[in-house]
Each structure stands twice: as structure tokens, then as C-alpha cells.
Amino acid sequence: MIKHIFFDLDHTIWDFDRNAEETLKELYQLYELEKLGLHSCKDFIDTYTTNNHQLWTEYHVGRITKEQLRSERFHKTFRQLGIKPDKIPMQFEEDYVRISPTKTNLFLGSERVLGYLYEKYTLHIISNGFKETTLTKMDVSGLNPYFRNVIISEDVGVNKPHKAIFEYALNKAEAEKHESIMIGDSLEADIRGAQDFGMKAIYFNPLKKEKPGDVEWQINDLEELLLHF
Template structure:
């Protein structure tokens, strides 16, 4: 399960939940729009419903079961329904747009992000592969001031497919002018990031911050700085 460090030239990162603290920034975005638009709900209680719903909707979006519009509307609609909060579709769509607008304005990173990027940058070419939407992901990178670490950014919109589809990994390789045998993927999603990368010929390390039980053959870390033992 060791990685041959001298063999690796290109390190590909997922963004949300791996470097960019999605849950913290998302909570702040909801606090802002609920206050601004007088949505009289307890944000913590709302998030207790919304977070698992959002994960489920992203799974459906990754597997092409729903569209971007259905993702953005459905996750809010379902969360409001669970709280028995009466709100019409027009307002849900408005709040969805507001959430997408405010989300990248917050820039909290997961612990160790800057330190590990500083450590890796002199040794490897660094890249992003994300299923997120292009404009939003670029805003996140710019606002968090980490865009300068990455030579290329591949998103699902430009690739035309989403992780774990091998075509997005090939698109990222082509953009980076990298070889799969010299590349490694770091991400938090076992299916999209890890199995997607492994099936595409990459090496891979799972960022398993929540200590989920996974196959013992999967390389994993629980803190970003643990990457130093692999790279």
C-alpha cells in the first residue's frame, strides 16, 4: 500500500469536503440568507435535515438521475417540508439562487490545507478535479486564496461528465499533461474520488475525516497533514 514518491509527479485534489470546509461555509451562507430574507427557522435544526438531504441529492446528480436545477430546488424543498415550513416554489428557487451566490463568499478551509499545499507545491504539480459548478468553484478558490497553488482545475461542466466517470479523470490528465501512472487523487468521497480514480488508473488516498469504515486496501488519512507519509 506504499506510494512510490519518486514516481508521482501530479497530485489531484477534490475541493469540497477535502480542502474547502463545505459544511462550515454552507452553514454561514444559510445564516446569512435566512436573516436577510426573514426565514424564521432555527438554522441548526434546518441543517440537521439539509446536510444528509444534500448528500443524497449529490449522489443522484453524480449518477445523472437529476439535473442541476432539480438538485438545487429539491434539497431545499425536502428540508423545508421536513420542518413543516410553508414556502412556495418561487421563493425556494429565489433562496436557492441566494445560497449559490453567498456560498463562495465564505472561505474557511479544512485544518492543514495551507500547510499541506505549501509542503506539496515545490515537489509536485497540483490540480483540482471537482464535480462542482465552474463559476462557484472558481470563486471558492479565489476567495479562499488558494487558486495559486493549482496548475489546472477540471470541473464536471467542462468535462461533460462527473466523477466517478473515467472521462473526467482523462480530461484532467489531458489538461495537466500528466500520466495516470504518475498521478494520485486525494478526496473525501469513496465512490466519486477514490474508486473513480482507481478505476481510471490513478493511485488514490481517501481523506477520511469522519473515520468511516472502508476497505482495508484503501489508502486513507484522517488529517490533511498525514499526506506527508505518502507524498
């Protein structure tokens, strides 16, 4: 019955953490952060990753704005690691946002799976990512040919898990709920958002976290989709 498959982008197809790590290693050297007192690049990346995930969770549900997320994630990280506010590099966020979307690391099997699904289903993206970076990621990673529509929350005016973004996506795709399915890594934004809307969902869980009871279907590897579609 499935005709339309809606994918999340970050952390589902585009390997956000791996691309962020590459970017932060470059910026660690460029800004000579060791001279500021940050003697461990790994600690810097780990602290940033924790803060960024937390802030994105708050952004998904509308507790903070795009501007607050961007202004806070590195400032919070630098402060936690003991850097005084007047020593925090002012252009760090801008350089990160410029470089990170140009990275092209995808989750293992992404292109094989998308190539297979593209022949049988109509594929779409629903992303809470920021518009300019999302479009860059899609372009430089060669993902555009697989997807008919790229729905970005900034264009719609609401984020996943709000029902309105799923309604917008189905209307744009000319799809019905019963013939559509959402695949993503965020329990709150992707899975519960879709399920509350009345749409099937597959939880992409590469870290093999414990599956909550309200999640009916999960995969740990994108290539598992080849067994089901």
C-alpha cells in the first residue's frame, strides 16, 4: 500500500555527527584552540555534540528559535570548557555553518537504498534543518535526484512534530496517509510526530538505543529497508 516514503535528512541520511566532527577538527586547528586552553579536541567535540543535540531537541518543539540555537551552541560549549566570554572566537559559528554543509558523509548504504527505493516509490524529504544549509547538503551530496520534494520547516512555518508540517508534506506530494511512511532518527520529531498525525513511521536507530514501547518499527541500518520494501 505504501507509495510515498518521507525521509528525515540529518542523522538519517546525511551523517550529521561525522560531518560535524570533520568540520570541528578543521576549526580546532584553524582557530588554534589549544592555545586558548582547549587541550583536547575530542573533549571539545563531545561537549559541543551534547549541547547541539539538546538545543536541537528544544528547537524541534519550539522552545527556542533558530537564532537562539546558533548563538548558544558554541558559546555554551566554550563556557563549559572554561573559556571566558571575551576569548570566545566571534566567527566560529559562521565558519562552522559555512563549512559543515559542504561535507558529504552519508550513512552506510544510503545511495544503494535510495537508488533501490527510487525505482519503486516516490521519495521526499521533511527536514527541520535550516533552509540554506539543507539545500547545500542535498546539492553537494548528490541527493537531489532521488527526491521529488524537499520540505523544510522554515518554509512551512512549523517544525516536526507539529501535525501541520506532515499535512503540508502530504498535500505537496499529493499523497494520502495510508500510502505514506516517515523514516527518521528523532523519536519526538519524526516518529511520534508522524504517528500522532496518523501516519506510519520507521525509527532509524543506528546507536541501538532501547526501543520505546510506542515505537512499532525500527531499523538499525538503512540497508534493512531493502528487506521490507
